[in-house]
Amino acid sequence: MEQTLDNKVGSNAQLIDAESIVIRFSGDSGDGMQLTGMQFTDTAALLGNDLATFPDYPAEIRAPVGTTAGVSGFQVHFGSREIYTPGDQFDVLVAMNSAALKVDLPRLKKGGVIITNIAGFDKKNLNLAGYPDGVNPLNDGSLENYIVHKLDVTKLTKECLSDSGLGMKEIERSKNMFVLGLLFWMFDETMEYTITFINEKFGKKPEIAAANIKALKAGWNFGDHTEIFTTRYKVSAASLPKGEYRNITGNHATAIGLVAASEMTQLPLFLGSYPITPASDILHDLSKYKTSNVRTFQAEDEIAAICGAIGASYTGSLGVTTTSGPGMALKTEAIGLATMLEIPLVIIDVQRGGPSTGLPTKTEQSDLLMAMYSRHGESPLPVIAASSPSDCFQTVYEACRIAIEHMTPVIFLSDGYIANGSEPWRFPVAADLPKINVSFLTEANGPDGSLLPYKRNDLLVRPWIKPGTEGLMHRIGGLEKQNETGNVSYDAKNHEIMTHLRAEKVEKIAETIPPITVDSGKDSGKLLVLGWGSTAGAIKTAVRECIGLGYDVSHVHLRHINPFPKNLGEVLGKFDTVLIPEMNTGQLLKLIRAKYLIPAIGLSKVQGQPYTTIELKEKILEILK
Amino acid sequence: MTTAADQSMPKLTAKDFASTQEVKWCPGCGDYSILKQVQTVFPDLGIPKEDIVFISGIGCAARFTYYMDTYGMHSIHGRAAAIASGVKISNPELSVWLVSGDGDAFSIGGNHFIHLMRKNFDMNYLVFNNQIYGLTKGQYSPTSEKGKVAKSTPFGSVEEPFNPTELALGAKSSFVARTMDRDPKHLQAMLKRAHEHKGTSFVEIYQNCAVFNDGAFFSFSDKETKKETAIFLEHGKPLIFGDNNDKGIRLDGLKPVIVDLNTSGLSANDMWIHDEKDKTKAHIIGSFFDSAFEGGHFPRPFGVIYTEDRPTFEDGLHNQIQELIARKGKPALDKILSGDKTWTIL
Numbered sequence: 011m012e013q014t015l016d017n018k019v020g021s022n023a024q025l026i027d028a029e030s031i032v033i034r035f036s037g038d039s040g041d042g043m044q045l046t047g048m049q050f051t052d053t054a055a056l057l058g059n060d061l062a063t064f065p066d067y068p069a070e071i072r073a074p075v076g077t078t079a080g081v082s083g084f085q086v087h088f089g090s091r092e093i094y095t096p097g098d099q100f101d102v103l104v105a106m107n108s109a110a111l112k113v114d115l116p117r118l119k120k121g122g123v124i125i126t127n128i129a130g131f132d133k134k135n136l137n138l139a140g141y142p143d144g145v146n147p148l149n150d151g152s153l154e155n156y157i158v159h160k161l162d163v164t165k166l167t168k169e170c171l172s173d174s175g176l177g178m179k180e181i182e183r184s185k186n187m188f189v190l191g192l193l194f195w196m197f198d199e200t201m202e203y204t205i206t207f208i209n210e211k212f213g214k215k216p217e218i219a220a221a222n223i224k225a226l227k228a229g230w231n232f233g234d235h236t237e238i239f240t241t242r243y244k245v246s247a248a249s250l251p252k253g254e255y256r257n258i259t260g261n262h263a264t265a266i267g268l269v270a271a272s273e274m275t276q277l278p279l280f281l282g283s284y285p286i287t288p289a290s291d292i293l294h295d296l297s298k299y300k301t302s303n304v305r306t307f308q309a310e311d312e313i314a315a316i317c318g319a320i321g322a323s324y325t326g327s328l329g330v331t332t333t334s335g336p337g338m339a340l341k342t343e344a345i346g347l348a349t350m351l352e353i354p355l356v357i358i359d360v361q362r363g364g365p366s367t368g369l370p371t372k373t374e375q376s377d378l379l380m381a382m383y384s385r386h387g388e389s390p391l392p393v394i395a396a397s398s399p400s401d402c403f404q405t406v407y408e409a410c411r412i413a414i415e416h417m418t419p420v421i422f423l424s425d426g427y428i429a430n431g432s433e434p435w436r437f438p439v440a441a442d443l444p445k446i447n448v449s450f451l452t453e454a455n456g457p458d459g460s461l462l463p464y465k466r467n468d469l470l471v472r473p474w475i476k477p478g479t480e481g482l483m484h485r486i487g488g489l490e491k492q493n494e495t496g497n498v499s500y501d502a503k504n505h506e507i508m509t510h511l512r513a514e515k516v517e518k519i520a521e522t523i524p525p526i527t528v529d530s531g532k533d534s535g536k537l538l539v540l541g542w543g544s545t546a547g548a549i550k551t552a553v554r555e556c557i558g559l560g561y562d563v564s565h566v567h568l569r570h571i572n573p574f575p576k577n578l579g580e581v582l583g584k585f586d587t588v589l590i591p592e593m594n595t596g597q598l599l600k601l602i603r604a605k606y607l608i609p610a611i612g613l614s615k616v617q618g619q620p621y622t623t624i625e626l627k628e629k630i631l632e633i634l635k
Numbered sequence: 636m637t638t639a640a641d642q643s644m645p646k647l648t649a650k651d652f653a654s655t656q657e658v659k660w661c662p663g664c665g666d667y668s669i670l671k672q673v674q675t676v677f678p679d680l681g682i683p684k685e686d687i688v689f690i691s692g693i694g695c696a697a698r699f700t701y702y703m704d705t706y707g708m709h710s711i712h713g714r715a716a717a718i719a720s721g722v723k724i725s726n727p728e729l730s731v732w733l734v735s736g737d738g739d740a741f742s743i744g745g746n747h748f749i750h751l752m753r754k755n756f757d758m759n760y761l762v763f764n765n766q767i768y769g770l771t772k773g774q775y776s777p778t779s780e781k782g783k784v785a786k787s788t789p790f791g792s793v794e795e796p797f798n799p800t801e802l803a804l805g806a807k808s809s810f811v812a813r814t815m816d817r818d819p820k821h822l823q824a825m826l827k828r829a830h831e832h833k834g835t836s837f838v839e840i841y842q843n844c845a846v847f848n849d850g851a852f853f854s855f856s857d858k859e860t861k862k863e864t865a866i867f868l869e870h871g872k873p874l875i876f877g878d879n880n881d882k883g884i885r886l887d888g889l890k891p892v893i894v895d896l897n898t899s900g901l902s903a904n905d906m907w908i909h910d911e912k913d914k915t916k917a918h919i920i921g922s923f924f925d926s927a928f929e930g931g932h933f934p935r936p937f938g939v940i941y942t943e944d945r946p947t948f949e950d951g952l953h954n955q956i957q958e959l960i961a962r963k964g965k966p967a968l969d970k971i972l973s974g975d976k977t978w979t980i981l
Binding site: 052055056057203247248249250252253254255257258266269270299300301302305313314315317319320321322323326327329343351440477478479480481482484485486488497 | 683690703705706707710711719723724725746747750955960966968972976977978981
């Protein structure tokens with residue numbers, strides 16, 4: 011996309027090319043910062059920037075107004091080069107009140123731009139934000155290392171909408187659009203997409219739509235006509251691989267990955283779910299796809315949600331349940347049942363900070379060992395994890411493949427960071443999606459016309475038998491099964507055989523997954539950074555920067571955690587040191603040490619926040635220096 | 636639904652519904668009778684065996700599934716209703732039967748029980764109520780009478796029991812019936828009524844636990860006592876009981892009153908005529924359980940206490956989907972993958 015210097019009338023601001031920019035929109039929970047950030051993101055994406063976003067909001071829907079606890083942030087990192095993280099530090103901070111400034115200032119780059127709404131810096135707001143009496147950061151010189159724009163956004167919005175006929179509350183609600191318009195001007199981006207969005211969103215309330223559009227344009231014009239802004243920035247389109255792109259969040263990618271698996275297998279999709287943060291959006295999204303053979307079932311509780319999915323899978327649907335940590339805890343008995351029944355089931359855990367209610371809106375990778383081991387008895391299960399918002403699509407599709415082809419529950423791990431974060435995605439076409447083999451038993455499979463529901467194939471997989479199939483009536487359940495017949499058996503030796511068969515069945519999945527390859531760097535050397543899940547972007551960026559500085563470091567990222575790819579041990583063995591950064595206290599670390607008997611080093615972060623590139627680089631350099 | 640193919644098939648017998656598995660309940664257990672009545676009735680229902688699914692939870696009753704030569708899942712404690720919901724949504728054509736005990740249905744599965752009643756899937760929920768925990772060897776249950784001396788309550792329980800009829804009615808059940816193991820004909824009749832009802836049919840079956848709570852319900856079936864202690868409801872018939880059918884129940888406002896037909900000068904036709912579609916009266920019948928009224932000693936009601944026709948969950952869901960498809964069509968997968976806003980990098 012060709013871009014030229016801006017030549018609009020009125021603007022004397024200088025337009026500077028920037029390779030990448032991080033903007034943090036920050037304000038009260040009710041200030042509309044998530045929507046503002048998403049609109050900015052959509053426009054940047056449609057203009058061809060690569061990007062990554064990070065919505066960061068409190069657990070309370072309306073946390074106390076004006077306090078630091080109520081600050082809601084949306085971070086977007088967009089660039090003309092490849093972007094893998096939402097960025098460690100911001101170039102621009104939009105602070106709608108004093109609490110927002112207080113919370114987010116520490117991560118603003120020195121010399122960065124602050125755009126403030128001074129209406130949020132009155133005595134009351136300063137007190138609520140916890141500034142001492144008489145102290146206002148906008149006047150006390152504490153911001154002298156930054157470029158500060160003090161605007162009375164509230165007043166400007168009110169003035170521009172004074173004749174809109176709307177009430178004061180509705181007018182005030184449009185102030186985020188004023189800011190968005192100003193930002194569009196600052197980054198030389200078009201307002202076109204947001205205008206379309208507003209018209210669609212408020213189709214039935216044209217006066218609200220008109221007011222929002224007016225505020226948006228007023229913001230743009232304010233930048234254009236006043237002399238306060240001396241600099242504008244231009245982030246050109248990124249040279250991403252050719253193709254068609256869309257912007258996508260992890261939760262939406264998960265939802266449509268499930269729809270895709272359902273369509274490709276022609277199996278109806280059944281989602282049993284109970285609302286829980288940060289997984290609920292998958293339920294919301296799937297409930298919109300009911301015309302695509304999707305049945306969503308909002309159950310009375312987490313247990314009913316998974317049990318409904320088990321009933322659906324038993325009846326020949328693709329059964330799925332979605333949840334987060336506390337819900338996973340409730341589902342464990344039912345996961346054990348599905349393990350015993352050996353039926354397909356996809357269990358989606360969008361991880362959040364724990365234990366207990368923990369940090370519902372913050373991210374963590376601390377359910378890995380729970381996914382591996384939480385069932386009573388010996389009950390191994392495949393576990394796979396997505397590494398980025400768009401990767402949720404491919405990974406959940408793979409979860410469906412494993413569940414269906416191997417007749418097993420599969421745990422798919424995502425987390426709050428990638429679930430809500432977004433990035434551009436070169437989406438696939440249906441024709442290119444990998445095939446998933448589905449077969450139902452329709453005739454007796456044993457000697458003399460007998461039925462053997464637990465007779466296994468080469469991969470130790472038993473047949474899927476749908477109720478309604480003539481002549482194949484049989485009973486299954488949670489009691490131990492006699493090998494092959496599936497009848498109840500308390501025989502000592504049989505239990506041991508079945509325990510090993512269930513474990514071997516999961517191990518054999520490794521025969522169907524591709525060998526792991528090195529993501530960045532050489533395939534042998536001094537240091538390997540081994541990651542899983544949502545740390546991928548930060549590790550990739552840190553490792554590539556270190557390689558650029560001449561360091562001998564590589565990156566391997568796991569999607570399949572149980573079973574591990576067959577060649578993982580061999581790959582790890584080619585490095586002097588293995589570093590495993592995780593947003594927990596060392597869970598993959600334990601698995602790797604136990605399985606491969608290597609003295610891997612852990613790096614732990616449990617702050618409810620994703621890793622920054624700097625944190626990872628510091629650790630890498632500490633090891634290599 | 637009968638098709639030409641069905642008619643050409645020989646009629647099934649009770650034996651056809653018996654699985655190859657040895658039945659392992661204790662001698663004298665009421666479950667044997669229930670199994671026998673189910674196997675006896677099923678050939679008359681005219682459903683192909685492969686279209687029948689039994690889902691059970693945990694407990695003595697839950698083993699039922701293994702003894703029926705149909706499809707079946709013996710699942711986990713309390714969750715049969717939730718699993719059956721998924722089965723019915725996935726294939727509404729299946730005839731789904733749930734089997735639970737009082738602990739399975741009303742204690743650990745209490746939440747699923749009430750929500751199942753409200754959601755009204757077309758399925759049948761048979762609860763074998765023996766007022767005791769049998770499989771765990773004799774603890775009091777949520778239907779045990781207050782003061783019950785059991786393994787875990789050596790000095791008597793201090794809790795009120797559930798009244799399952801009131802619980803189901805309060806949870807918007809569309810079919811509530813009560814029967815017992817020791818009255819095979821009545822039990823068979825209730826099974827047929829449950830099957831005929833489109834919606835969730837809740838059938839409470841009094842079932843004797845010969846080991847831990849023997850004789851809990853004998854007064855309702857023993858010749859000497861049953862006429863005084865039990866009343867058998869029939870739609871359109873007066874509420875009559877007593878040794879010589881000489882007692883009736885009539886309503887004084889909303890208060891039920893026991894009337895002596897010999898001395899009151901009133902006849903059977905002056906009594907309360909059972910209307911199984913009347914929910915207000917169903918609530919009053921339901922509360923006979925507690926003998927909470929002046930005069931006490933109301934007989935325990937058996938039969939269909941309440942039934943109503945209302946749409947099932949699965950019809951609601953699938954009709955909504957069909958309407959949506961008719962109105963909006965089915966989007967191509969490629970459209971779902973691309974979403975509404977895309978851009979191209981050349």
